[in-house]
Amino acid sequence: MVLSNAINKESPLPLYYQLKELIKKEIEKGNLKPEEMIPSERDLGEKFEISRPTVRQAINELVNEGVLSRKKGLGTFVAKPKISQEFLENLTSFQNEMKSKGLPYSTKVIELKEVSTTPELESVFGTDYSTFIFMKRLRYIKDNPVVVVSTYIPKALAPGLINEDLTNVSLYETLQTKYNLKIQRAKRVMEAMVASEEDSKWLELEKVSAVMFIKTTGFLDDNRVFEFSLARYRGDLTNFTVNLSIQ
Incomplete structure (x- = not known):
C-alpha cells in the first residue's frame, strides 16, 4: 500500500x-x-x-x-468490486443481463423436480394448478457464486420443463420459445435478511452474513401467474440499480 x-x-x-x-x-x-x-x-x-x-x-x-x-x-x-444489476427495472434473464455486461457467467442446477401445491403456492397461483416444476439454481459470475434462486412453474404451463437442460439456456427464453408463453411483466419485492445455513454454504458466505432476498411473481399477457421465484443475492458482490423519473 x-x-x-x-x-x-x-x-x-x-x-x-x-x-x-x-x-x-x-x-x-x-x-x-x-x-x-x-x-x-x-x-x-x-x-x-x-x-x-x-x-x-x-x-x-x-x-x-x-x-x-x-x-x-x-x-x-x-472488498471485491460489486456487480451492478438492473433486473429490478428490466424484465430480462440472468444470461442476457450478463451478456450485455460482457461478464462471464454460469449456472449450476442444484434441484429439478415435481412438487405438489402448498398453501403458499395457492396464495400466488390460485387453485388451478396441483403440480409444479421446482428448480433451484446457483448462478456464478466470474466463478463467484452470486445468487441462489428457487423457482416454481406450473407443470400444466410447461409440461416438459423438467427434462430441459437449464444450465446453459435462459428459463424465460425456453418458456417463450418452446411453450409459447407470452411473458408480460413481473412484481418484485426486495428485503435484506440473514442467509440461512444452506444458502451460506451455496454462496460461500460466513455464518450470519447478509443477503438480499428478492421475491418475484411473473405474469403472462393474460394476467396469469406463470412464475414464483425466491432469490438470495450475496450482499458483498452485488448492488441493484433503479432509475426513477418524476411523475
Missing part, C-alpha cells in the same frame, strides 16, 4: 475524510487490490500522525460503503 500523499492538517476538510479519500484513491489506482489487507488502525495512525479514533471513523465509513470489509480475527480488506 503506497498512501504516499500526506494528510494536510491545515485543510478545512476533516482528517478522517482525507484519509478515507486517500484509501479510495489507492484502490482506484490499483495500488490496493481486491481482497488485499490494509494496514492496521495503529499503523495508519502512526504513519499520518492522527488518532486511532480518527482512523477508525474513516475505516468504518468505507466498510459501510462496501469499499472495505472486515474479517473477524484477520483484519480489514479491500
Whole structure:
C-alpha cells in the first residue's frame, strides 16, 4: 500500500475524510487490490500522525460503503468490486443481463423436480394448478457464486420443463420459445435478511452474513401467474440499480 500523499492538517476538510479519500484513491489506482489487507488502525495512525479514533471513523465509513470489509480475527480488506444489476427495472434473464455486461457467467442446477401445491403456492397461483416444476439454481459470475434462486412453474404451463437442460439456456427464453408463453411483466419485492445455513454454504458466505432476498411473481399477457421465484443475492458482490423519473 503506497498512501504516499500526506494528510494536510491545515485543510478545512476533516482528517478522517482525507484519509478515507486517500484509501479510495489507492484502490482506484490499483495500488490496493481486491481482497488485499490494509494496514492496521495503529499503523495508519502512526504513519499520518492522527488518532486511532480518527482512523477508525474513516475505516468504518468505507466498510459501510462496501469499499472495505472486515474479517473477524484477520483484519480489514479491500472488498471485491460489486456487480451492478438492473433486473429490478428490466424484465430480462440472468444470461442476457450478463451478456450485455460482457461478464462471464454460469449456472449450476442444484434441484429439478415435481412438487405438489402448498398453501403458499395457492396464495400466488390460485387453485388451478396441483403440480409444479421446482428448480433451484446457483448462478456464478466470474466463478463467484452470486445468487441462489428457487423457482416454481406450473407443470400444466410447461409440461416438459423438467427434462430441459437449464444450465446453459435462459428459463424465460425456453418458456417463450418452446411453450409459447407470452411473458408480460413481473412484481418484485426486495428485503435484506440473514442467509440461512444452506444458502451460506451455496454462496460461500460466513455464518450470519447478509443477503438480499428478492421475491418475484411473473405474469403472462393474460394476467396469469406463470412464475414464483425466491432469490438470495450475496450482499458483498452485488448492488441493484433503479432509475426513477418524476411523475
